[in-house]
Amino acid sequence: MSQTFRLDDLMQMARTEGRIVAEDAAKRMGVTVQTIRRDLLKLAEAGKLTRVHGGAVLASGTSNIGYADRRAxxxxxxxxxxxxxxxxxxxxxxxxxxxxxxxxxxxxxxxxxxxxxxxxxxxxxxxxxxxxxxxxxxxxxxxxxxxxxxxxxxxxxxxxxxxxxxxxxxxxxxxxxxxxxxxxxxxxxxxxxxxxxxxxxxxxxxxxxxxxxxxxxxxxxxxxxxxxxxxxxxxxxxxxxxxxxxxxxxxxx
The missing domain is CATH 3.40.50.1360 (Rossmann fold)
Known part of the structure; x- marks a missing residue:
């Protein structure tokens, strides 16, 4: 899976599950934990995610995530x-x-x-x-x-x-x-x-x-x-x- 697709999937995971656990994401995507950590760092540098211990969460901001995503x-x-x-x-x-x-x-x-x-x-x-x-x-x-x-x-x-x-x-x-x-x-x-x-x-x-x-x-x-x-x-x-x-x-x- 290319990094572009992984980044899209990681953002969708963050929206629907509230947070990303690096080890779980690595197993689901069939890549190493180190690869996921690099992906999360890239998303954090872009302001889309905030790194936390073991993974990442949606970045704080001035607008909420979509209601349908929150409901799920x-x-x-x-x-x-x-x-x-x-x-x-x-x-x-x-x-x-x-x-x-x-x-x-x-x-x-x-x-x-x-x-x-x-x-x-x-x-x-x-x-x-x-x-x-x-x-x-x-x-x-x-x-x-x-x-x-x-x-x-x-x-x-x-x-x-x-x-x-x-x-x-x-x-x-x-x-x-x-x-x-x-x-x-x-x-x-x-x-x-x-x-x-x-x-x-x-x-x-x-x-x-x-x-x-x-x-x-x-x-x-x-x-x-x-x-x-x-x-x-x-x-x-x-x-x-x-x-x-x-x-x-x-x-x-």
Missing amino acids: LNTAEKAAIAAACAAEIPDNAAIFMNIGTTTEAVAQALLGHRGILVVTNNINVANTLVANPDCEIVVAGGQLRRTDGGLVGTLANRIVDEFKFDLAIIGCSAMDADGDLLDFDMLEVGVSQTAIRRARKTFLVADHTKFTRSAPARIASLADIDTFFTDRPLDAALTARCKAWNTRVVIAG
Whole structure:
């Protein structure tokens, strides 16, 4: 396989799987680990990937990867996170759910819940919950992002601000070493921040790939989160901070 084809395949692997493990990629492509490392270095020098121990991840930037690609990432991990989160959501609760593929997974896990009210700026969440006849759905109107079915902007903010939620279920695009939750769209961030302010408790749902990414807009801190549902342990420093902040971390799976 020529380097050009390998580079294309490596980029596709990064988009669909979240990261590249050099040894795995070498086996799949029938080349040496050293060859893959050289390929990853070339992609990193071009600004397309960021090297990490054992491989590479998509480079941080100011725009997110495509929604369909995100939806295909880590589906088993997202399902486990969603199941753990849904298990702690009582019936007869008023809930907000923001934009994201992990919050979509939570919506799927809520199909058996009774008497819940869900306010969302995520059309995909609303469409999923239609299958639950015992769920009242309020869609926060706003500017439609055709790329992912998100509703953002001033109107969405106003609608969310009319409620007092038992729980806000929040996803994010990235999380940095300081425990800040990050996203790419300031309009989307504004809606999530409003929901956090209007909620008695906030649950964060995010898989481990968010630990190695970055984005420019800050939603909140893990200090503002009551429970963080994820699929892998945090590093020691962030674990200590969560304990100091009384942020409970639940490892699903």
